[in-house]
Amino acid sequence: MNVPKELKYADSHEWMRAESDGTVTIGITDHAQEALGDLVFIELPAVGRTLKAGEACAVVESVKAASDVYAPIAGEVVAANTEVTTAPETLNADAYVAWLFRIKPADSNALAGMLDAAAYEKLIA
Amino acid sequence: MSLKQTPLNAAHRAAGARMVDFGGWDMPVNYGSQIDEHHAVRREAGMFDVSHMRALDLTGAGARDFLRYALANNVDKLKDAGKALYSCMLREDGGVLDDLIVYFLREDFFRIVVNAATTDKDIAWLRELLAKHAPQLTLTPRHELAMVAVQGPNARAKFWQAVPGSEAATSALKPFQGRQAGDLFVARTGYTGEDGFEVLVPAERAESLWKGLVAAGVQPCGLGARDTLRLEAGMNLYGQDMDERVTPLVSGLGWTVDMASPRDFVGKAALAAHAPQSALVGLLLLEGGGVLRAHQSVHTPRGDGETTSGTFSPTIGKSIALARVPAGVAPGDTIEVSVRGKHLPAKVLKPPFVRNGKILVNGE
Numbered sequence: 001m002n003v004p005k006e007l008k009y010a011d012s013h014e015w016m017r018a019e020s021d022g023t024v025t026i027g028i029t030d031h032a033q034e035a036l037g038d039l040v041f042i043e044l045p046a047v048g049r050t051l052k053a054g055e056a057c058a059v060v061e062s063v064k065a066a067s068d069v070y071a072p073i074a075g076e077v078v079a080a081n082t083e084v085t086t087a088p089e090t091l092n093a094d095a096y097v098a099w100l101f102r103i104k105p106a107d108s109n110a111l112a113g114m115l116d117a118a119a120y121e122k123l124i125a
Numbered sequence: 126m127s128l129k130q131t132p133l134n135a136a137h138r139a140a141g142a143r144m145v146d147f148g149g150w151d152m153p154v155n156y157g158s159q160i161d162e163h164h165a166v167r168r169e170a171g172m173f174d175v176s177h178m179r180a181l182d183l184t185g186a187g188a189r190d191f192l193r194y195a196l197a198n199n200v201d202k203l204k205d206a207g208k209a210l211y212s213c214m215l216r217e218d219g220g221v222l223d224d225l226i227v228y229f230l231r232e233d234f235f236r237i238v239v240n241a242a243t244t245d246k247d248i249a250w251l252r253e254l255l256a257k258h259a260p261q262l263t264l265t266p267r268h269e270l271a272m273v274a275v276q277g278p279n280a281r282a283k284f285w286q287a288v289p290g291s292e293a294a295t296s297a298l299k300p301f302q303g304r305q306a307g308d309l310f311v312a313r314t315g316y317t318g319e320d321g322f323e324v325l326v327p328a329e330r331a332e333s334l335w336k337g338l339v340a341a342g343v344q345p346c347g348l349g350a351r352d353t354l355r356l357e358a359g360m361n362l363y364g365q366d367m368d369e370r371v372t373p374l375v376s377g378l379g380w381t382v383d384m385a386s387p388r389d390f391v392g393k394a395a396l397a398a399h400a401p402q403s404a405l406v407g408l409l410l411l412e413g414g415g416v417l418r419a420h421q422s423v424h425t426p427r428g429d430g431e432t433t434s435g436t437f438s439p440t441i442g443k444s445i446a447l448a449r450v451p452a453g454v455a456p457g458d459t460i461e462v463s464v465r466g467k468h469l470p471a472k473v474l475k476p477p478f479v480r481n482g483k484i485l486v487n488g489e
Contacts (some may be wrong), residue, residue, distance in 0.1 A: 037349070038160040040437040041416050041444075059465065061416045063159050063353060063437050066465065092158075 001022035001124065002030040003115035004096055008111050010072035015096065018111055023078055027099040028060060028069060028091070031124045036062040044080040044101050051075060051103065053110075058100055060091070073110040075103035131176035132271045132328040138278040140345055147348055148242035148364075150177040163353050163439045165344035165481050166317050167482050170277035172335070172343045173351050177241035180270055180310075180325055181248065185262035186302035187392040188235045192227060194390050195254055197373060199383035203229035209301040209314060211381055213373045214247065215392030219399075220369035221376065222362065223247050228303050236303075236310075238272075238323075240363050254391070271331035272309075273324045275343060276354075279483060280321035281313075287341035288334070295322070309334075316351065316482045318358025341401060353436050356445060357478020359407060365419060366405060366447050372396055373450065377405035377476065403430065403449050407476040408462065409486055410444035415464035417471070424468065425460040427451040432462065440479045441486065447476065 003009075008016040014034035017025045022070035034038065041061040051057050058069035079102040084091055091098040105111075115123065128151035137144065140152035153174065155162060165171040183192070192200040198212030206457065208229050214222045223243040228236040239247045248266055251297050255262050275284050285292035294306035296311075300320075303312025310325035326334050339345065352362070359377075361367055367376040374382065374396060382396065408415055417435030428451035438445045446462070457474045461468040 036160055037155065041413065043415075061437075063439070064154075066274075066416065089160075094398070123391060 001034070002096070003117045003121050005117045008114035008116065009123075010070070010071065010114060011123055012070045013123075014069060014072045016072060016111060016114060019102070022108060023102050023104050024075070024111065025099045025102045026072065026074065028095060029120070030095045032067075032121040033092050033095045036060060036067060037064045038062055039091050042085045042088045042091070042100070044082075044085060045077045046070075046079055048078050049077045051077065060088075069100060071103065072114065073103065073105050074107065077111075078102050078104050092104070131174055132331040133174045133176060133273075133335055134145040136332050137345075140343075142347060144185045145348070147177070150241060152177065152347070153347040155349045156345050159347065159349035159353070160344035160439045162344060162350035166277045166319055166346060166350065166354055167440055167479070168278070170275065170280040170283045170321070170343045171346040171350065172276070172280075172338055173274045173346050173348075174271075174335070175274050175323070176271040176328075176331065178272055179239055179240060179241070179244040180267040180272070181237045182250070182265045182267060183235045183237060183262055184233055184265065185259075186233055187259055187393075188233055188262055189229075189237065191255065191259040191262055192235055193388050194258060195251065196227065197382045197390055197392060199386055199388065200229065201386070202216065202233070203227070205302070205421070206230060207298070207302045207304045209303055209312060211301075213378060213381060215373070215390075215396075215444060216369060217391060217395060219392040219395035221363070221367045221371060221373055222369060224249055224363050224367070224378075228312065242364060249380065267325070269328050270325045271328045273326060273331065273334060273338070274315055274317075274321065275324065275338060276315045276317040276319045276321035277321060280343070283341040283343050284322055286322075287337040287343070316358070317354040318360070318477055320481070344355055352434075353439055356434055356436050356447065356477035357440055357477065358436050359447075360480060361405070361447070362434060371449075372401070375403045375405065380484070402452050404452055404454065404455060405433065405447055405449050406456070407474045407478060407486075408432065408435075408448050408460070408471040409441075409447040409474060409478070410446075410462070411459070411470045411472055414467060414469045415444070417444040417462060417464065421446075422463045423448045423450055423460055424463070425450055425454045425458070425467070427453050430454070438478060441484055444469075445478050446471070
């Protein structure tokens with residue numbers, strides 16, 4: 001299972017990457033896409049929406065099942081990846097390239113409390 | 126309770142299949158991408174382990190007379206040896222006990238293939254009917270036979286390649302016809318809407334047959350692809366689209382019930398007594414916005430209904446479903462389905478959605 005070292009993780013199977021402009025890019029992990037199977041529909045939060053930590057804000061549906069994606073940290077949505085909504089299968093191909101949305105965090109230190117790669121690997125082992 | 130295993134269990138695990146509990150059986154749901162497996166069947170050839178399904182052999186004088194009474198479809202339609210018939214088996218109140226395929230092999234030998242989860246119930250039901258109406262007949266469950274479905278436009282050719290000598294015995298089989306070919310029973314039937322064979326094989330030979338088919342280029346497919354293929358083909362899944370609480374007349378299976386002939390059959394009086402109040406129809410989701418699944422509510426001007434099966438159709442690229450709706454809702458109507466809190470428009474149509482690789486619905 002692919003768990004990149006440079007990313008942070010939530011126990012609800014989202015990954016987070018801190019960008020140089022202070023925003024945080026969010027997607028779902030390789031483990032999550034593998035468990036869901038072939039993805040066929042993705043719905044993302046609108047740009048400008050304010051999210052609370054733990055709020056269900058996106059939907060990923062595979063041929064098998066629908067699953068909510070949660071905002072791992074609070075903040076405002078500043079971008080949504082429309083490429084992944086038009087081609088959901090790209091998320092199966094590489095879950096770390098096919099990001100879902102980008103947040104301007106309410107707390108600039110929010111990632112500090114998240115899992116690192118080693119802790120997430122342990123969670124899914 | 127531990128899960129039952131088919132003779133191909135080790136082969137599935139060695140191939141990296143993701144296994145699930147399916148009606149008490151440990152079965153492969155996919156071997157990688159479910160959508161790739163689906164396309165393999167529509168475009169080339171794929172195969173399924175269906176050894177959890179069971180062949181029941183009915184032997185003895187008067188087998189046809191018994192089945193004429195036991196089944197809702199009429200076995201008098203079976204005139205040529207090997208010919209098969211799809212039928213429901215009903216309770217007295219018209220509820221569907223199971224759907225099955227019955228093969229006419231000889232006047233004193235019919236073979237019935239039933240669903241996995243209903244096998245024990247079907248055997249008990251048939252034995253009770255036999256005791257009352259035809260005690261001279263013997264019903265023999267063939268637990269020692271495994272079953273492999275090879276499906277797709279090139280399925281027969283690849284099967285012949287994998288099983289030397291089989292072509293001469295099986296190339297003349299017409300759709301819905303089967304025959305014994307050496308130690309294999311080969312029938313030109315399936316559950317995908319494509320050409321192909323369903324093959325009964327002695328359990329100890331199942332793995333070598335499977336490996337031979339893999340070597341011939343047949344893609345192993347799991348229950349996931351089996352479900353999307355059968356739904357595109359507009360075929361019901363017992364236990365999901367119908368069960369004992371509904372009749373075949375409200376399950377899109379009126380065409381399989383022979384009410385016209387004078388014969389009596391179990392459930393006939395109940396079916397004749399009540400006009401159907403609902404119908405099973407096909408739905409095509411008109412816009413994106415979600416995926417149709419079982420148990421979503423359906424809203425029509427004639428009242429509410431419910432989806433019984435739903436999925437994303439890999440062939441059409443849109444979501445499709447079967448739904449039980451009030452009688453009078455007709456093909457061409459646009460209705461609404463509740464999908465995760467949103468009301469999405471869907472078009473009512475008559476299944477199948479896809480047959481022999483071709484999309485049959487207008488996906489506007």
